[in-house]
Amino acid sequence: MTGITLTAEQIRNAPAPVRQWIEHEVIAALGLAPRTPAAAPPQAAHLVACSVEDMASVLEHIRGVFPAVNVLFELGRPGISFGQPAVMIVRLMDILHHTRLQDVGQVMTCLEMINQALTEVKKDPSVRFCGFDNEGHCLIAPQTQVSIATLWQTMMERQQAAQEPEADSRVAPAA
Template sequence: MIGITLSADQIRSAPPEVRRWIEHQVLAGLGLGPEAPPAPALPVQGAHLVACTTDDAAKILAQIQGLLPAVNVFFEFGRPGIAMGQPPIMMFRLIDILHHTRLQNIGQVMASLEMINKALIEARRDPSARFCGFDNEGHCLIAPETQRAIASVWQTVIARQHGVAEGEAA
């Protein structure tokens, strides 16, 4: 057996396919990923993705507000993601969403994403609208405008809660 040590800078500067291979090796070694190496990425079906406005994001939140796991998953997309492609698309690893939301499995993340997709369809009154898409490497894909809209809604929620807390303290 041969071991290789790479610095964080070396990994960051590696080509995307090398970074994906390293990610796969680490996840497989920890028992968190599939044993087979990932297949080449399928083309992203960006035509179905909707670039959500702040108003859309607020309507989605209103629809899922009573479903805490879905709300937690929704706000994960307010974090900065990895921009890829032209036109750019934001990538989020499903395993990171699982970890950050403390859900029990990817199935729960997927169920939450389905609730978010349904809320968008209802908010837009468009059955072909999709909040997110997926690649075959465990990434969730959204439009950059959607990420910015969710971050804006998050800031509004925090500001409102901060204002309520200040009002209670007065």
């Protein structure tokens, strides 16, 4: 057996296929995902392109579950667009890292809550907010990613607008 040590910088600067291979090997070694053939097709057939209104309704359904809300908004970050029709691909490990959940199982539970909320919003049990591939990625429709990002931006603008009158009332008038 031969071992090799790579710095984070070396991994970051490696070509994409090398980084993906390293990611796959680490995930498999840690037992975070089952080892499956890389040629298995991604599960994207039933993904629905969600509007901002859809995402706002989903948010209302999961509002009391903070980790699920975190996971939802994490998917508003730009991802990698892949395939035809295009899907956004986000690494489950990135979601795990950014949401500070304990393991990928918790991420999957949150994603299933979001999927369930969407089926209730759409009143259609066949719709899916997200799907998964065999390489540890979450797949969403590009329009859904844009809708989540727009919802987040709208919420931040409303919060900022609500705080501005408070700030103005604390400023003493000039004499």
